[in-house]
Amino acid sequence: MSTRLDTPIRVEGGVGASPTRPDGIPKLRGEFAFSSDLQADRQLWGATVRSPHARARIVSIDIAPALAIGGVHAVLTAGDVPGNPRFGQERADQPVLARDEVHFWGEAVCIVAADDRETARRAAAAVVVSYEPREPLTDPEEAARRGETFRTIEVVNGDQARRGEVVVEGYYETGMQDQAMLGTESGLAIPDSEGGVDLYISTQWMHVDHRQIVACLGLRPEQVRLHLAGIGGAFGAREDLTLQIHLCLLALHTGRPVKMVYDRAESFAGHVHRHPARLWYRHEADREGNLVRVEARVILDGGAYAETSAAVLANSAYFAAGPYRCPSVHVTAAAVRTNHPPAGAMRGFGANQVCFACEAQMDRLAAALGIDPIQLRLRNALGHGDHLPTSGQEITGSLPTAEVIRSVAALPLPDEGPGDDPRHLPGGLGLTTPRSAVHRGIGFAVGIKNIFFSEAFDDYAEARAVLTPQGLEVHTAAAEVGQGMVTVLQQIARSATGLSRVRVLFDHTGQIGSAGSTSASRQTQMTGGATLEAAAGVRAEALRRADADRLDDAGAWRGGDLVATLEELLAAGPITHLARHRHAPTEKPSPTGQGNLHAGFCVAAHRAVVDVDPELGLVRVIRVDTAQDVGRALNPQAVLGQIEGGILQGVGLAVMEGLVLEEGVVRNASFTDYLIPTILDAPEVEAVLIEEPEPGGPFGAKGMAELPTISATPAVVAAIRAATGRPLTRVPVRPEDIVGL
Amino acid sequence: MIIRLTVNGTRQSVEVDGPESLLHTLRERLGLPGSKNACEQGECGSCTVLLDGEPVCSCLVMAADADGADVVTVEGLAGPAGALHPVQQALLDEGAVQCGFCTPGVVVSAAHLLSINPRPAPDEVREALAGNLCRCTGYGAIVRALAGPAGEAP
Numbered sequence: 001m002s003t004r005l006d007t008p009i010r011v012e013g014g015v016g017a018s019p020t021r022p023d024g025i026p027k028l029r030g031e032f033a034f035s036s037d038l039q040a041d042r043q044l045w046g047a048t049v050r051s052p053h054a055r056a057r058i059v060s061i062d063i064a065p066a067l068a069i070g071g072v073h074a075v076l077t078a079g080d081v082p083g084n085p086r087f088g089q090e091r092a093d094q095p096v097l098a099r100d101e102v103h104f105w106g107e108a109v110c111i112v113a114a115d116d117r118e119t120a121r122r123a124a125a126a127v128v129v130s131y132e133p134r135e136p137l138t139d140p141e142e143a144a145r146r147g148e149t150f151r152t153i154e155v156v157n158g159d160q161a162r163r164g165e166v167v168v169e170g171y172y173e174t175g176m177q178d179q180a181m182l183g184t185e186s187g188l189a190i191p192d193s194e195g196g197v198d199l200y201i202s203t204q205w206m207h208v209d210h211r212q213i214v215a216c217l218g219l220r221p222e223q224v225r226l227h228l229a230g231i232g233g234a235f236g237a238r239e240d241l242t243l244q245i246h247l248c249l250l251a252l253h254t255g256r257p258v259k260m261v262y263d264r265a266e267s268f269a270g271h272v273h274r275h276p277a278r279l280w281y282r283h284e285a286d287r288e289g290n291l292v293r294v295e296a297r298v299i300l301d302g303g304a305y306a307e308t309s310a311a312v313l314a315n316s317a318y319f320a321a322g323p324y325r326c327p328s329v330h331v332t333a334a335a336v337r338t339n340h341p342p343a344g345a346m347r348g349f350g351a352n353q354v355c356f357a358c359e360a361q362m363d364r365l366a367a368a369l370g371i372d373p374i375q376l377r378l379r380n381a382l383g384h385g386d387h388l389p390t391s392g393q394e395i396t397g398s399l400p401t402a403e404v405i406r407s408v409a410a411l412p413l414p415d416e417g418p419g420d421d422p423r424h425l426p427g428g429l430g431l432t433t434p435r436s437a438v439h440r441g442i443g444f445a446v447g448i449k450n451i452f453f454s455e456a457f458d459d460y461a462e463a464r465a466v467l468t469p470q471g472l473e474v475h476t477a478a479a480e481v482g483q484g485m486v487t488v489l490q491q492i493a494r495s496a497t498g499l500s501r502v503r504v505l506f507d508h509t510g511q512i513g514s515a516g517s518t519s520a521s522r523q524t525q526m527t528g529g530a531t532l533e534a535a536a537g538v539r540a541e542a543l544r545r546a547d548a549d550r551l552d553d554a555g556a557w558r559g560g561d562l563v564a565t566l567e568e569l570l571a572a573g574p575i576t577h578l579a580r581h582r583h584a585p586t587e588k589p590s591p592t593g594q595g596n597l598h599a600g601f602c603v604a605a606h607r608a609v610v611d612v613d614p615e616l617g618l619v620r621v622i623r624v625d626t627a628q629d630v631g632r633a634l635n636p637q638a639v640l641g642q643i644e645g646g647i648l649q650g651v652g653l654a655v656m657e658g659l660v661l662e663e664g665v666v667r668n669a670s671f672t673d674y675l676i677p678t679i680l681d682a683p684e685v686e687a688v689l690i691e692e693p694e695p696g697g698p699f700g701a702k703g704m705a706e707l708p709t710i711s712a713t714p715a716v717v718a719a720i721r722a723a724t725g726r727p728l729t730r731v732p733v734r735p736e737d738i739v740g741l
Numbered sequence: 742m743i744i745r746l747t748v749n750g751t752r753q754s755v756e757v758d759g760p761e762s763l764l765h766t767l768r769e770r771l772g773l774p775g776s777k778n779a780c781e782q783g784e785c786g787s788c789t790v791l792l793d794g795e796p797v798c799s800c801l802v803m804a805a806d807a808d809g810a811d812v813v814t815v816e817g818l819a820g821p822a823g824a825l826h827p828v829q830q831a832l833l834d835e836g837a838v839q840c841g842f843c844t845p846g847v848v849v850s851a852a853h854l855l856s857i858n859p860r861p862a863p864d865e866v867r868e869a870l871a872g873n874l875c876r877c878t879g880y881g882a883i884v885r886a887l888a889g890p891a892g893e894a895p
Contacts, residue, residue, distance in 0.1 A: 030774070030815035031816075034841075036778070182875070414810075644878060
């Protein structure tokens with residue numbers, strides 16, 4: 001693997017600029033085709049019958065009343081799944097359709113296809129499923145006691161006998177956050193005439209979907225082709241399968257195209273959520289504030305099926321001690337199986353929960369030591385050349401922890417108090433809160449997370465660059481979920497070739513290899529890295545053919561002379577280059593969680609300012625300022641968009657977002673009852689980008705899009721603690737927690 | 742039943758089911774999928790259209806109630822010769838589009854705001870857009886676009 005610190009070729013719209021995104025105008029005009037906008041001739045609509053119980057035995061399923069409805073073409077149950085009856089990304093443990101038992105509220109039992117959406121919904125409601133409810137397991141600690149675990153990790157690093165003079169302990173909880181992407185799950189499956197199927201789908205990783213779909217359909221890989229359709233946000237919700245297999249089953253069974261679009265309630269039931277966590281911590285330091293020992297015990301509630309819990313747990317375990325040096329660490333972590341809805345990927349992927357707890361601990365430690373919390377963090381800040389306190393691996397890339405802390409601490413604070421404008425007060429135009437009732441607080445937090453897949457996962461991304469007379473094409477299977485990868489790939493390809501006319505094209509699974517998931521902050525480096533290699537390969541061949549030294553939209557140049565147009569370059573045959581990019585290899589952990597488990601890290605610091613009405617428990621988040629490690633900002637505008645959007649999701653987890661579960665049943669599966677921040681809830685954000693080029697990243701870039709969410713949450717809660725004096729050990733912070741009821 | 746309405750300047754006569762929403766009529770019967778469906782409860786604003794000049798969630802309007810109305814969707818907002826509406830241009834330039842699912846509703850709400858308040862202050866933008874959920878951008882770029890260049894357009 002060569003270094004990626006090469007100097008970019010000067011070209012309009014290259015790296016470092018912020019060109020407008022190529023899908024921007026279609027999206028603004030309403031012309032961009034999301035997966036929910038697709039149509040096909042003779043199309044049917046699908047719908048799903050879901051369990052109303054968290055745990056039950058299925059006594060019987062009577063599909064006859066549904067089949068009796070005019071316009072209903074198929075009603076399928078577990079017996080209609082021709083291949084593997086179960087799917088799963090890490091472990092095939094989840095039934096495509098439940099057969100004998102259901103293990104969570106919302107589990108799919110039966111699917112139908114009908115002439116239109118309303119008929120499909122009526123048919124789903126007409127299926128009579130007789131259940132015998134059982135006692136659900138909803139206590140994750142009880143699940144841990146019973147050994148109902150997807151994975152356990154023990155991390156032991158350093159001299160376990162070390163003890164510090166100053167000790168703080170704490171217990172923390174985090175709730176179940178939903179990705180709440182605006183576009184719900186949707187797709188269109190079209191059967192071919194030879195027993196295969198084309199699936200047009202919004203997903204984060206087509207190839208891993210494809211593997212699972214093929215297994216459950218019992219088809220050969222080439223018989224199933226996944227095509228990326230327009231994706232309305234993801235944030236982890238689309239990393240595990242939802243309706244993919246169901247769509248294919250219905251299409252193959254009916255021989256007609258089938259479309260499904262979840263409504264919002266079904267979306268809450270259909271996809272994975274952020275793992276709720278329970279966390280016990282003990283931090284020990286010497287009198288000067290040097291961390292001496294961190295002990296943590298972490299339980300993640302994985303819900304009913306494995307999904308990606310094992311990988312999420314690894315992040316919780318390995319980032320449990322934060323971005324700090326510490327000579328003695330002991331972490332035990334378990335992802336447990338309960339009868340809650342399955343948990344999986346959400347922006348931050350296991351790092352958020354431990355960051356919330358660890359940063360609260362750092363504030364407690366600072367208070368116990370009587371030193372400034374920012375100084376405590378600076379004193380222990382982890383950096384290049386240090387060793388991760390958990391796995392012990394050396395940080396060989398950039399990790400400017402001290403720089404992000406100093407930079408955000410140096411930003412100016414807003415005026416002393418709120419003005420009289422009620423729009424800026426807690427409660428807003430509800431006029432609940434006079435200015436005199438407002439208490440202001442300031443909080444601080446730092447977060448760390450890995451980039452890429454870790455623990456020896458074979459992580460790669462393919463891209464193919466093709467020179468055409470009209471410019472360069474970049475072919476990829478990587479999912480553009482909104483983050484702007486489509487723009488950044490254009491920029492990388494331009495800066496690698498000198499060509500300004502670049503188009504990014506999404507190939508189906510039969511046309512190109514995997515790009516890996518659009519997750520783990522990895523695509524700018526992974527598919528970006530593959531794009532750089534592929535584009536550079538095309539340029540090298542073009543220059544070789546013309547014995548030239550420079551390429552641009554006109555053609556190949558030698559000195560000041562144009563020696564071949566793009567068409568002339570292609571006269572001797574096409575110029576294409578397929579690249580498969582890998583990051584530096586990682587290792588599996590030793591039995592004590594040691595090893596080079598990760599190939600890259602990212603760090604950010606946040607400072608939140610909140611105004612609180614402590615009598616009513618109302619919070620207004622005024623500002624969240626940040627300094628963020630980005631390697632090199634290939635597109636500063638897109639980086640800022642990730643920072644602002646990510647922060648607001650972290651704010652949401654801090655003060656409003658939590659699924660409410662009663663005996664395993666979700667009680668707030670709607671945007672009326674599960675609140676996400678509106679524009680009135682959005683704080684002002686000032687962001688400082690710390691640009692230390694990352695070795696191996698394309699032009700020094702580093703994945704960065706999860707960190708804004710990770711440490712925004714503890715910063716906001718620290719600010720509310722500062723304003724109220726309450727311990728606030730659980731997120732989301734509820735009004736009653738602030739009032740003290 | 743058959744309803745008659747004007748959509749993006751074109752008179753339409755369309756057969757609708759009794760309880761169906763205007764959003765359904767636009768998307769499924771009139772071939773206008775620009776208006777999005779993200780909650781069907783009037784919470785997210787992604788289905789916002791102008792109904793007789795006022796922004797509404799089309800998921801909450803019964804198609805039958807739109808009989809005789811003048812409806813403008815995101816598809817009808819472009820300027821002369823297909824030029825972008827100033828709101829669209831400003832949102833594009835500021836990077837206020839990410840996944841884009843909320844974007845059509847944001848565009849319609851913002852176009853209405855600028856039609857009654859050509860130079861909105863940031864707080865006025867926030868009030869006008871309070872019914873449009875966006876999960877990607879954190880709203881910063883939306884505020885900068887609408888309180889900045891779009892508001893300065895002639």
